[in-house]
Amino acid sequence: xxxxxxxxxxxxxxxxxxxxxxxxxxxxxxxxxxxxxxxxxxxxxxxxxxxxxxxxxxxxxxxxxxxxxxxxxxxxxxxxxxxxxxxxxxxxxxxxxxxxxxxxxxxxxxxxxxxxxxxxxxxxxxxxxxxxxxxxxxxxxxxxxxxxxxxxxxxxxxxxxxxxxxxxxxxxxxxxxxxxxxxxxxxxxxxxxxxxxxxxxxxxxxxxxxxxxxxxxxxxxxxxxxxxxxxxxxxxxxxxxxxxxxxxxxxxxxxxxxxxxxxxxxxxxxxxxxxxxxxxxxxxxxxxxxxxxxxxxxxxxxxxxxxxxxxxxxxxxxxxxxxxxxxxxxxxxxxxxxxxxxxxxxxxxxxxxxxxxxxxxxxxxxxxxxxxxxxxxxxxxxxxxxxxxxxxxxxxxxxxxxxxxxxxxxxxxxxxxxxxxxxxxxxxxxxxxxxxxxxxxxxxxxxxxxxxxxxxxxxxxxxxxxxxxxxxxxxxxxxxxxxxxxxxxxxxxxxxxxxxxxxxxxxxxxxxxxxxxxxxxxxxxxxxxxxxxxxxxxxxxxxxxxxxxxxxxxxxxxxxxxxxxxxxxxxxxxxxxxxxxxxxxxxxxxxxxxxxxxxxxxxxxxxxxxxxxxxxxxxxxxxxxxxxxxxxxxxxxxxxxxxxxxxxxxxxxxxxxxxxxxxxxxxxxxxxxxxxxxxxxxxxxxxxxxxxxxxxxxxxxxxxxxxxxx
Amino acid sequence: xxxxxxxxxxxxxxxxxxxxxxxxxxxxxxxxxxxxxxxxxxxxxxxxxxxxxxxxxxxxxxxxxxxxxxxxxxxxxxxxxxxxxxxxxxxxxxxxxxxxxxxxxxxxxxxxxxxxxxxxxxxxxxxxxxxxxxxxxxxxxxxxxxxxxxxx
Numbered sequence: 001x002x003x004x005x006x007x008x009x010x011x012x013x014x015x016x017x018x019x020x021x022x023x024x025x026x027x028x029x030x031x032x033x034x035x036x037x038x039x040x041x042x043x044x045x046x047x048x049x050x051x052x053x054x055x056x057x058x059x060x061x062x063x064x065x066x067x068x069x070x071x072x073x074x075x076x077x078x079x080x081x082x083x084x085x086x087x088x089x090x091x092x093x094x095x096x097x098x099x100x101x102x103x104x105x106x107x108x109x110x111x112x113x114x115x116x117x118x119x120x121x122x123x124x125x126x127x128x129x130x131x132x133x134x135x136x137x138x139x140x141x142x143x144x145x146x147x148x149x150x151x152x153x154x155x156x157x158x159x160x161x162x163x164x165x166x167x168x169x170x171x172x173x174x175x176x177x178x179x180x181x182x183x184x185x186x187x188x189x190x191x192x193x194x195x196x197x198x199x200x201x202x203x204x205x206x207x208x209x210x211x212x213x214x215x216x217x218x219x220x221x222x223x224x225x226x227x228x229x230x231x232x233x234x235x236x237x238x239x240x241x242x243x244x245x246x247x248x249x250x251x252x253x254x255x256x257x258x259x260x261x262x263x264x265x266x267x268x269x270x271x272x273x274x275x276x277x278x279x280x281x282x283x284x285x286x287x288x289x290x291x292x293x294x295x296x297x298x299x300x301x302x303x304x305x306x307x308x309x310x311x312x313x314x315x316x317x318x319x320x321x322x323x324x325x326x327x328x329x330x331x332x333x334x335x336x337x338x339x340x341x342x343x344x345x346x347x348x349x350x351x352x353x354x355x356x357x358x359x360x361x362x363x364x365x366x367x368x369x370x371x372x373x374x375x376x377x378x379x380x381x382x383x384x385x386x387x388x389x390x391x392x393x394x395x396x397x398x399x400x401x402x403x404x405x406x407x408x409x410x411x412x413x414x415x416x417x418x419x420x421x422x423x424x425x426x427x428x429x430x431x432x433x434x435x436x437x438x439x440x441x442x443x444x445x446x447x448x449x450x451x452x453x454x455x456x457x458x459x460x461x462x463x464x465x466x467x468x469x470x471x472x473x474x475x476x477x478x479x480x481x482x483x484x485x486x487x488x489x490x491x492x493x494x495x496x497x498x499x500x501x502x503x504x505x506x507x508x509x510x511x512x513x514x515x516x517x518x519x520x521x522x523x524x525x526x527x528x529x530x531x532x533x534x535x536x537x538x539x540x541x542x543x544x545x546x547x548x549x550x551x552x553x554x555x556x557x558x559x560x561x562x563x564x565x566x567x568x569x570x571x572x573x574x575x576x577x578x579x580x581x582x583x584x585x586x587x588x589x590x591x592x593x594x595x596x597x598x599x600x601x602x603x604x605x606x607x608x609x610x611x612x613x614x615x616x617x618x619x620x621x622x623x624x625x626x627x628x629x630x631x632x633x634x635x636x637x638x639x640x641x642x643x644x645x646x647x648x649x650x651x652x653x654x655x656x657x658x659x660x661x662x663x664x665x666x667x668x669x670x671x672x673x674x675x676x677x678x679x680x681x682x683x684x685x686x687x688x689x690x691x692x693x694x695x696x697x698x699x700x701x702x703x704x705x706x707x708x709x710x
Numbered sequence: 711x712x713x714x715x716x717x718x719x720x721x722x723x724x725x726x727x728x729x730x731x732x733x734x735x736x737x738x739x740x741x742x743x744x745x746x747x748x749x750x751x752x753x754x755x756x757x758x759x760x761x762x763x764x765x766x767x768x769x770x771x772x773x774x775x776x777x778x779x780x781x782x783x784x785x786x787x788x789x790x791x792x793x794x795x796x797x798x799x800x801x802x803x804x805x806x807x808x809x810x811x812x813x814x815x816x817x818x819x820x821x822x823x824x825x826x827x828x829x830x831x832x833x834x835x836x837x838x839x840x841x842x843x844x845x846x847x848x849x850x851x852x853x854x855x856x857x858x859x860x861x862x
Binding site: 058059060061192193195196197199200201202203204205206208209211217242243259260261262263331332333334335380381382383384385411413414608609612615616617618619620623641642643647648649650651653655656674 | 800839
């Protein structure tokens with residue numbers, strides 16, 4: 001066990017299996033007799049089971065779901081299970097989909113399902129072998145259940161704790177038997193979450209809560225224009241303020257260090273900073289859109305081609321449209337922050353991140369240290385949504401902390417957080433289709449926007465195609481005989497773009513599902529019937545569409561300017577259909593009235609968590625559809641806080657029903673699916689209510705009010 | 711030196727009077743359960759109770775709080791009847807996701823329940839609209855308040 005691991009934050013079991021948050025417990029080298037069959041499982045002599053989480057907890061419930069999978073195959077006693085954050089290690093905890101330690105793309109359960117089951121089953125087999133050896137019986141005559149091994153013929157049993165030492169000496173089987181789905185007792189159950197008890201009494205620690213001894217507090221400001229540099233700083237007023245300890249001026253960052261964050265923030269406000277705004281100083285949103293629209297005229301790299309789309313477009317009734325999506329900030333409730341202590345021979349980092357090993361590597365690079373000299377203490381995340389897939393906050397904090405003698409907590413103000421995000425890219429999606437005998441005959445789809453993968457994970461960017469950028473488009477679920485899907489890379493330059501909850505499908509599902517709706521209306525078909533007629537090749541989605549329609553009361557009469565809209569998607573391995581019911585008043589204001597989702601996500605590891613993810617994801621996506629847009633003026637992001645980057649609030653959120661469809665298929669992802677499902681269903685509802693088709697997000701209330709053309 | 715009564719304990723604080731309670735709690739007293747979200751009373755993550763009223767601690771200078779006032783934070787709310795019922799309902803209905811906003815949500819909800827034992831949807835909207843949840847737990851927050859109140 002390395003040093004980082006030994007100082008991790010532990011979640012500690014309390015009475016009766018209720019998991020309570022522990023403190024930073026010093027965890028000594030694994031005690032002799034502890035059974036560590038792999039990187040995920042530790043069984044101590046007292047029978048307690050510590051499961052080490054390869055994926056991070058940011059609210060999506062993965063600590064509980066991962067534990068359910070491991071404990072299921074291990075046959076652990078759930079009341080004795082505790083979980084621990086993993087240390088940085090691509091080797092031990094690398095995500096099988098990426099090869100590096102990353103939590104994202106709604107793939108924790110999809111990617112780790114098989115390895116976790118195997119890890120649990122292997123450990124169980126070793127415990128059973130140890131018991132059989134002790135009893136001098138055939139292992140096949142023993143069985144395991146709830147943390148004990150039984151030999152029914154002789155009525156003997158031994159607990160896992162008593163077997164731990166001997167289990168460690170057994171030879172692991174190559175292919176331990178996995179349970180049949182029908183034998184699951186933990187997987188499929190709505191077990192209580194392991195991470196929430198301490199979240200209702202203020203005891204859990206997020207990265208922003210770390211308080212190492214002697215810590216000082218910094219408030220930070222980055223160049224208001226990306227690429228800008230500090231010219232000079234007058235810090236005389238700030239330095240005269242009681243409680244202000246130090247002013248740190250770097251190339252592109254200025255920070256004030258104080259006895260607490262407020263005094264640091266006051267000190268920062270008292271600085272007079274002159275910036276050279278650099279090459280982006282004159283760029284505004286109109287320039288970004290002009291460039292994007294021009295780029296979307298170019299032919300793109302072909303991600304998928306079937307039949308002859310160009311010929312088919314001339315054969316039938318043709319429809320053309322273009323959809324546009326804005327920049328979006330993540331606005332996690334926990335603003336960006338990081339605590340760093342740079343010492344003579346190394347560095348410690350306290351953070352909640354989706355990319356543990358990358359934080360370690362990037363901080364090491366910034367400080368010119370070997371990676372092993374950077375100790376990273378993982379924490380819970382106060383929201384991720386893709387923002388914490390970036391290590392920038394750790395690198396900037398480390399550069400500042402390098403100038404400071406004490407541990408330093410650097411906290412971004414909400415304004416800095418929103419203005420220096422890594423934004424969801426702007427996209428333009430150009431679609432053409434032809435209808436023949438009421439069915440889609442030809443289809444071309446060109447997405448133009450950033451290639452986030454090319455920056456974030458270059459090996460995955462091949463042949464000019466961002467596979468995330470065309471995700472849910474190249475594999476469109478509808479049966480279309482002639483189609484072509486293209487990708488055109490266009491980076492905005494003025495800001496950096498990144499992953500945002502729903503990633504590529506967020507853009508593609510909105511454009512495709514809006515356009516499918518347009519085609520249904522052009523064909524004179526009901527939007528549900530039209531989708532169903534094209535879903536023979538995707539029966540799981542067809543069933544979801546039918547269930548969503550049924551549960552939502554599709555077709556039943558509603559008041560004037562009130563309507564339902566539907567969306568259907570295959571994204572992140574899940575099959576989901578959603579109906580949004582909305583009302584539009586004469587001023588164009590939109591009220592959400594009801595949301596119904598039908599979800600086939602394969603084996604539901606924790607059904608209640610899946611429902612929660614859909615509920616929350618729908619609100620996340622609809623927030624963006626109703627309000628979300630980051631705009632640029634003279635290189636600067638114009639929005640700054642929740643008054644001008646709005647969020648849905650409780651009084652604006654309608655009842656949300658989520659219906660799970662039973663399945664024994666491989667589990668799909670759910671964390672991001674709600675975010676992609678909501679916006680097109682809303683847009684389609686608005687069309688049904690008003691006859692106005694909105695092809696840009698966020699929705700434009702002036703268009704809905706008839707004050708300006710669509 | 712400023713004296714405050716927090717969760718029934720008297721605390722001495724060596725900060726200027728204009729320091730918001732939020733930062734005094736988090737950075738000076740090490741009481742990190744109260745969260746920073748926006749700094750301008752837009753999100754409610756920093757909500758505490760002063761004499762039973764839900765207030766945004768990010769904009770409440772410590773000098774404006776009377777010495778006789780009783781401050782309750784998330785660390786102490788479980789000792790109140792309303793707070794304990796809200797916490798239990800939150801766990802029973804699995805309201806929480808990332809949890810970062812939930813300290814503030816619970817402080818607002820507990821104040822509501824203490825003042826209005828049988829809140830209806832309008833009461834919940836009025837009391838809770840100042841608390842943003844980015845994970846979108848609103849549907850369950852509403853259910854949990856009703857459960858805690860015994861009206862669901």
